[in-house]
Amino acid sequence: MMVNIMWDVIIIGGGPAGAFCxxxxxxxxxxxxxxxxxxxxxxxxxAGGVTPRALSLLPKVPEEIIEDRPRYLRVFADDVFFEFKLxxxxxxxxxxKFDQWLRDLAESEGAVVKYNTTAxxxxxxNNFVEVKHTQxxxxxxxxxxxxxxxxxxxxxxxxxxxxxxxxxxxxxxLPEEDIEEVKGAFETYFGAEFCTFGYAWIFPKSKxxxxxxxxxxxxxxxxxxxxxxxxxxxxxxxSKKLRNATLKYVSKVHVSASVIPYGITKKxxxxxxxxxxxxxxxxxxxxWEGMGPAIISSKVATDVILKAIEENKFDANFLKSYYKKLYxxxxxxxxIPALRASKRVCxxxxxxxxxxxxxxxxxxxxxxxxxxxxxxFSRERPFKxxxxxxxxxxxxxxxxxxxxxxxxxxxxxxxxxxxxxxx
Ligand SMILES: Cc1cc2nc3c(=O)[nH]c(=O)nc-3n(C[C@H](O)[C@H](O)[C@H](O)COP(=O)(O)OP(=O)(O)OC[C@H]3O[C@@H](n4cnc5c(N)ncnc54)[C@H](O)[C@@H]3O)c2cc1C
Numbered sequence: 001m002m003v004n005i006m007w008d009v010i011i012i013g014g015g016p017a018g019a020f021c022x023x024x025x026x027x028x029x030x031x032x033x034x035x036x037x038x039x040x041x042x043x044x045x046x047a048g049g050v051t052p053r054a055l056s057l058l059p060k061v062p063e064e065i066i067e068d069r070p071r072y073l074r075v076f077a078d079d080v081f082f083e084f085k086l087x088x089x090x091x092x093x094x095x096x097k098f099d100q101w102l103r104d105l106a107e108s109e110g111a112v113v114k115y116n117t118t119a120x121x122x123x124x125x126n127n128f129v130e131v132k133h134t135q136x137x138x139x140x141x142x143x144x145x146x147x148x149x150x151x152x153x154x155x156x157x158x159x160x161x162x163x164x165x166x167x168x169x170x171x172x173x174l175p176e177e178d179i180e181e182v183k184g185a186f187e188t189y190f191g192a193e194f195c196t197f198g199y200a201w202i203f204p205k206s207k208x209x210x211x212x213x214x215x216x217x218x219x220x221x222x223x224x225x226x227x228x229x230x231x232x233x234x235x236x237x238x239s240k241k242l243r244n245a246t247l248k249y250v251s252k253v254h255v256s257a258s259v260i261p262y263g264i265t266k267k268x269x270x271x272x273x274x275x276x277x278x279x280x281x282x283x284x285x286x287x288w289e290g291m292g293p294a295i296i297s298s299k300v301a302t303d304v305i306l307k308a309i310e311e312n313k314f315d316a317n318f319l320k321s322y323y324k325k326l327y328x329x330x331x332x333x334x335x336i337p338a339l340r341a342s343k344r345v346c347x348x349x350x351x352x353x354x355x356x357x358x359x360x361x362x363x364x365x366x367x368x369x370x371x372x373x374x375x376x377f378s379r380e381r382p383f384k385x386x387x388x389x390x391x392x393x394x395x396x397x398x399x400x401x402x403x404x405x406x407x408x409x410x411x412x413x414x415x416x417x418x419x420x421x422x423x
Contacts (some may be wrong), residue, residue: 007033007140008309008337010131010232011120015044017277017294018146019102020058024302026109030309033138034103034111034377035131037118044095045169045256046291047212049186053379054090057299058102058104061091064319065076065101067205068092071184073377076237077357082186082364088378092203094210096251119147122273124155125169129272141272142305146298148278149261159267162281165198165288166260168224169214170232171254172245179209186377189238192353194231197222197346198288202241210248210266213238216260216288218346225257260288263339264331269319274301282326282335286383287376289367293330333382341387347412350407362393368395408423 009025010016014036022034030303036042048067055061058101069091073084091402103113114135122143129143147153154161174182194200196219203212215228231238247254265281268274277294284293304322308314345355363370375381390397398406 004137004139005031005033006128006243007031007138009033009142009144009305010138010140011035011144011146012131012304013146013148013277013279014038014103014115015099015112015146015148015277016102016291017298018144019099019106021144021146021276021298021302022106022111022113023102023109024299025305026106026111028302028306030306032106032111033140034106034113035117035119035133035138035325036103036113036115037117037134040103041096041100041251043251043253043256044099044166045214045258046095047169047201047214048093048095048098048204048205049160049291049377050091050093050098051289051292051377052090053380054289054295055089055091057295059105061093061098062101063096065093066091067094067207067210068184068203068265069299070184070186070204071372074185074187075114075190075373076188077190077360078353080357080360080364081237082360082370083374084363084370084377086186086374086378088380090378092205094205122153124272127423133335143306144301144305145271145273145275146278146294150261150279154265154281155272157267159265159275162261162265163263164218164261165218165285166217166222166224166257167198167214167216167260167288167328168228168257169212170213170228171248171257172213172242172274173209173212173248174242175244176209178241178244179206179211179291181206182206182211187241189231189235190356191231191235192349192355194227196349197342197352200228200231200235200238201273205330205364210250211242212247213245216422218285218342219349224306225255260290264335268326269316269322271316271319272303272314274319274322276301280326282330284335284383285336289379291342292379293335296330297326300329306376333384334379335383337387338383341383341390344412347408351401351408354405355397357398359390361400362396366393366396369396
């Protein structure tokens, strides 16, 4: 008779959140099984920007995975352009290789990774949790939900899914001489004609002569690929840079659409479970960085799970320290202030576009203001500091926005303050 192993930890999802958590837990002596519905080297829709903050938590990333080392951030907002010199060591990767590296690391520490294995059901018993999947089932002391955005699994856990933004991306190849134009920089493009509340990007993968070109928009519910293609064809700068681009297949994919959950999932822990990464809805709602928060949450979850195993306590009351720690490390000063700021500026397409243009004009004039853009992309400082500085410069921003838009911004700020005082 086959007897199921009682794992210390079952992890659903082998993205950065799940793979890094599996690595840390296995390294600390836990028995871990990681269930991943994709195959090895599966494609993940992502621009592949890993911030210095995220990198500082990871083991050294092998050179062969690093596609580029961006030293500059180029921001285009209509007719305004500025190039920022970045500090710190960010990298650009293809997620197919990067995530595989993380999953292999987990395996090398003793975690068992099961590919082509889709979790279908989660059943909580008195002394364990059972995950039923396409190849059988697993039993464990605790479950880590690292499944990104899965409506089905949120439902199984009885949790309301977090809000999300749509994002689409195309993978291209550029001739050698054209790659030079985009190499070593994050490029972001703002413009009301192709994006309401978000931006388009070119993130180079110079080593393979690739570029990931995408768009994220908090407002869009459909038609985003058409908007991306519009920008690729008609944007005066983007279209020029991609004039000789040809399709590139990355792990069999050259176009993809996905979602980025944000806004913090209402319940990120419960009896015998913890949610990490996108499943916890903790991506940054301004830069849309999700890997950094995923990695941070996995580190915090690991510390709490090790303690839970040591004390044999897996109830929600014990696991609430996960939320408390994550709140202190990430949510309080970073995610929550960024969510508030995002709400303030996402008034309408015209306002958002003017706001970004005004921010860029302020940066051109004021050296200190440039730090705001640098911090947003390096995460050298939590968003709280970015927001504080932006507020100090309100007059400068308003001056560039113009009187009509400025009045709208003030009334919006007043209303949100009023709403907050009534909460
Ligand atoms: C177009 C786009 C561009 C982006 N660019 C960036 C960027 O440049 N930098 C950045 O930091 N972030 C970026 N993000 C966000 C980033 O991709 C996510 O925040 C990040 O992947 C979150 O990691 P995760 O491990 O939580 O989830 P995921 O990476 O989504 O991993 C979840 C895993 O779970 C698996 N899974 C799902 N359901 C099941 C199931 N039922 N059973 C088994 N396995 C399952 C999936 O196959 C997947 O491998 C981007 C997102 C998009 C859509």
